[in-house]
Amino acid sequence: MSFSREELGVLVNTCIGRRNDYAVQRDDGGYLRAGRVLTYDLVQAHLAGQVTLGTYVIDEQGGCRFAVFDCDKRGGLVDLVDVQERLAADGIVSYLEASRRGGHLWVFLASLLSPAQLRRWLLPYCPEGMEFFPKQDSTLAGPGSLVRVPLGVHRLTSERYPFVHLDRSEWFRRLVPVASEVGAxxxxxSTVQRVTPLAAVSSPEREHAQEATKKNTLQKNVAALTRPTERMTIQEWCAQQDAVGVIGRYVALDRSGLGCCPFGWHHSDGKDTHPSLWVHEPSRLGGACWYCHTWKQGGSVFDFLRLYYGLEARELWQRIQKGGQL
Structure with missing residues (x-):
C-alpha cells in the first residue's frame, strides 16, 4: 500500500497538529512520545499499518487547525451524533470517525485558532463524560493532549476505524463508512468543509464575557487593565490592578470569590464542573491572588492572563505595555 506525496499531504494538512513531534501507539493502546519531527515516510507507514501515530492537537506555534470530541464508550457514536447535530444547528460542520470504543467527532478549521479561543468556543457543546481536545489552553506545561491519527491500524485490535456518516436513505438511520478503502x-x-473560526468565535466570546460579568456578584463594574509606565516591572503593574475585578471579567465568581477554573486541562473531562478557583486580594502587593484547589496552583493577575490567553510572558507583557486589547 503506497500513496503519493499529494495523498499523504491530505492527511498531514487535515489531521496532523504538531509536526515537530508526535507519538507512537504501543501494543497496549497507550502512546510513547517520539520527540522527533514527523516525516512523510512515517505517515506512509501509518497508512500501511506498519506503525500507528498519535498527533498533538496544538501545533509548534501554539495554534490548532482542528478540534476533536472523544466519546470512549460503547455506543459513543450515538452520543457524538447528538453533538454533531447540535453543532450543525449553529452552522458548525463536523465529521464522525469510529474508534475502538465509541468514536471521535472532528471539527476542521479554515485557519489556525489558539487553543484557549477554541476551547471557549466549542467546549460548551461537550456533554458530561465526553472528552474535548485540545484539553489545554496552551503548551506552557508540555506538548499537550494527543489523538490517534485517522485511517491507521489500532495496535490493540489490529483494526482500522473509518470515518462514518449518517445514512438517512432508509426508513431508519444508520452509520456507514464514507469509503471502503484507505485511498478513497x-x-x-480532501473534500471536508473547514469552519471559519473568526466569525464563529466572536459572538460566543462576547456572550461569555457578558455572562461572567452579569453573574459576578463581587463587582458592579468590569475592571479595566491599567497601562504600565516605561520602567515598571510586572510585579509593580500587578500591584496596580484590581485582582478580583480583572479575573472577574473571565470567571463568574460568587460572594466568596469562588468560580469554575477556566484552565480545564487539569480537571476531569477537560473542564471544571465544580467551583475550585478561589480569587482573593493578594496578601502582598502584586502577589498571588488566585488559587485552583484541584490543580493546587495559583499566581498573580499576570499569571492568570498568561495562562488564559496561552501566551508567553514576553508576548503578553509587550501587549500590555502597548495598551493592546486583551
Missing amino acids: SLAWL
Missing part, C-alpha cells in the same frame, strides 16, 4: 478515504478527506 483520503480522497474524501
Whole structure:
C-alpha cells in the first residue's frame, strides 16, 4: 500500500497538529512520545499499518487547525451524533470517525485558532463524560493532549476505524463508512468543509464575557487593565490592578470569590464542573491572588492572563505595555 506525496499531504494538512513531534501507539493502546519531527515516510507507514501515530492537537506555534470530541464508550457514536447535530444547528460542520470504543467527532478549521479561543468556543457543546481536545489552553506545561491519527491500524485490535456518516436513505438511520478503502478515504478527506473560526468565535466570546460579568456578584463594574509606565516591572503593574475585578471579567465568581477554573486541562473531562478557583486580594502587593484547589496552583493577575490567553510572558507583557486589547 503506497500513496503519493499529494495523498499523504491530505492527511498531514487535515489531521496532523504538531509536526515537530508526535507519538507512537504501543501494543497496549497507550502512546510513547517520539520527540522527533514527523516525516512523510512515517505517515506512509501509518497508512500501511506498519506503525500507528498519535498527533498533538496544538501545533509548534501554539495554534490548532482542528478540534476533536472523544466519546470512549460503547455506543459513543450515538452520543457524538447528538453533538454533531447540535453543532450543525449553529452552522458548525463536523465529521464522525469510529474508534475502538465509541468514536471521535472532528471539527476542521479554515485557519489556525489558539487553543484557549477554541476551547471557549466549542467546549460548551461537550456533554458530561465526553472528552474535548485540545484539553489545554496552551503548551506552557508540555506538548499537550494527543489523538490517534485517522485511517491507521489500532495496535490493540489490529483494526482500522473509518470515518462514518449518517445514512438517512432508509426508513431508519444508520452509520456507514464514507469509503471502503484507505485511498478513497483520503480522497474524501480532501473534500471536508473547514469552519471559519473568526466569525464563529466572536459572538460566543462576547456572550461569555457578558455572562461572567452579569453573574459576578463581587463587582458592579468590569475592571479595566491599567497601562504600565516605561520602567515598571510586572510585579509593580500587578500591584496596580484590581485582582478580583480583572479575573472577574473571565470567571463568574460568587460572594466568596469562588468560580469554575477556566484552565480545564487539569480537571476531569477537560473542564471544571465544580467551583475550585478561589480569587482573593493578594496578601502582598502584586502577589498571588488566585488559587485552583484541584490543580493546587495559583499566581498573580499576570499569571492568570498568561495562562488564559496561552501566551508567553514576553508576548503578553509587550501587549500590555502597548495598551493592546486583551
